[in-house]
Amino acid sequence: MGGRSRIGSETRTRTRNGSISSIASSYRVPQYGSTPRFRPPEPKWKGLTMDAAKWTFTSSELQGLVSQSIRQSAESSSIRLLHPTVLNNELPAEISHLQAERTDLTTRYKVLTRKRNALLGNLSSQSELREESHDTSGTSTRTVEELGTACATLDTLAEDLLSNAEQIAQLTSLREIHSYSALAMALRKLNGSFVKQVADNQKLRDRINALEAEKEEAWKQAESVANDFDALAEQVPEDVLPESAKSVPLSRRVSRRKSRYGAETQLRSSSSTRNQRFSASSGNAASLSARSTYYGESSVPPVPPIPRARGARLGIVTNHSSMRDDLSTHENSAMYHAQQELYDMLGISTSRARRHRSFSGGRDSPSVPPTPPGEESDSAVFVRPKRPSSLPGSASLNDMYDSASADVRLLLLAGLSFTDPSHSNTPFCRRWAS
Numbered sequence: 001m002g003g004r005s006r007i008g009s010e011t012r013t014r015t016r017n018g019s020i021s022s023i024a025s026s027y028r029v030p031q032y033g034s035t036p037r038f039r040p041p042e043p044k045w046k047g048l049t050m051d052a053a054k055w056t057f058t059s060s061e062l063q064g065l066v067s068q069s070i071r072q073s074a075e076s077s078s079i080r081l082l083h084p085t086v087l088n089n090e091l092p093a094e095i096s097h098l099q100a101e102r103t104d105l106t107t108r109y110k111v112l113t114r115k116r117n118a119l120l121g122n123l124s125s126q127s128e129l130r131e132e133s134h135d136t137s138g139t140s141t142r143t144v145e146e147l148g149t150a151c152a153t154l155d156t157l158a159e160d161l162l163s164n165a166e167q168i169a170q171l172t173s174l175r176e177i178h179s180y181s182a183l184a185m186a187l188r189k190l191n192g193s194f195v196k197q198v199a200d201n202q203k204l205r206d207r208i209n210a211l212e213a214e215k216e217e218a219w220k221q222a223e224s225v226a227n228d229f230d231a232l233a234e235q236v237p238e239d240v241l242p243e244s245a246k247s248v249p250l251s252r253r254v255s256r257r258k259s260r261y262g263a264e265t266q267l268r269s270s271s272s273t274r275n276q277r278f279s280a281s282s283g284n285a286a287s288l289s290a291r292s293t294y295y296g297e298s299s300v301p302p303v304p305p306i307p308r309a310r311g312a313r314l315g316i317v318t319n320h321s322s323m324r325d326d327l328s329t330h331e332n333s334a335m336y337h338a339q340q341e342l343y344d345m346l347g348i349s350t351s352r353a354r355r356h357r358s359f360s361g362g363r364d365s366p367s368v369p370p371t372p373p374g375e376e377s378d379s380a381v382f383v384r385p386k387r388p389s390s391l392p393g394s395a396s397l398n399d400m401y402d403s404a405s406a407d408v409r410l411l412l413l414a415g416l417s418f419t420d421p422s423h424s425n426t427p428f429c430r431r432w433a434s
Contacts, residue, residue, distance in 0.1 A: 035113050038106050038161075073184035081185075082178045095171050102164045109157040112150050119147040 048056055057065070072078065082091070123143045130140060 035110050073187055079181040079184055080177045081181050091171060098164055098168050105157055105161050112154050116150045119143055
């Protein structure tokens, strides 16, 4: 009876008090904090894009921002550059490693946070049960030890997370400073090139101004010489001067040439194609056709070169055989060009001259081809054909050549004096006039 009563009393006591697990399950575990998410907060200020900045800021504000950045980048002490190997290989690898470590630390921190919250809930439940049942077991002590270990681990993880975030921020800032420094160096180089180019442009402007002043001075001197020539031309008999010189004064022609020269200068500066064409036409002095085309715009015809030898004779050549004898030197070549120019001035074509030469060239040797001026014949010995007996004698031909030469000398003297007044008082012109 005694044993039954003792068992029954224990059963009644357990039924009244309940088990530890059932009592712990009946209590709700309190929440001591949510799991951290590790989401960075959004910044309070955001940068504007270029289009948004243009619409938001005024021109003066944008100019101030740009000027401030340029002044800051101009300081050499703010430049920090990295080695290409560090920038392209080591720095990205280190940033990737730190980001992976941060992910692992974040996961561990979240797990330990949940464990800490669970331990705090268990410790609270156990303390309530101990007060009701007067339990002196070591369950609460173990829970407190586990809770302390979890808190210490959480502190270590928090420190590691802070260090990891700081390292990532430093590496990111280092890369941005490198880009900023490289742009600053490029800007300094561009600024130096710009300053040098401005100095060169200023020198060129000064040179252009000096050349313009020299050009104006030259035109003034040309006008002064033209006025002097007009004054001298009034003292010359009218039968000596050509009709064009009587009608238009030289000073007016010089002014016309000056205005035309200014217009051509503007056209050359605006069109490079016309500049090349003008240079090619003016540079080809050896071609008489190009010279005739260029001087055709002016009212003054070009003057052919005149030989400077005192004993030179101006003769009109009518066949190729005599031309080869007379054009063996430079003076005879100049006379040949003068003859061609005279043909052009008189309106006589070279085909008519060739037809006249056919009468006397019919008896020439067909084996000897005509030689152009300035070139030597291929044959070593040249046999001069005999003059036909039907032509007049040598004395008559000489008289005819002298009269023709006198007329040509007069024409050339008038053209030379009309075109270049500075040559009118030279000994050469006085000799031809005599």
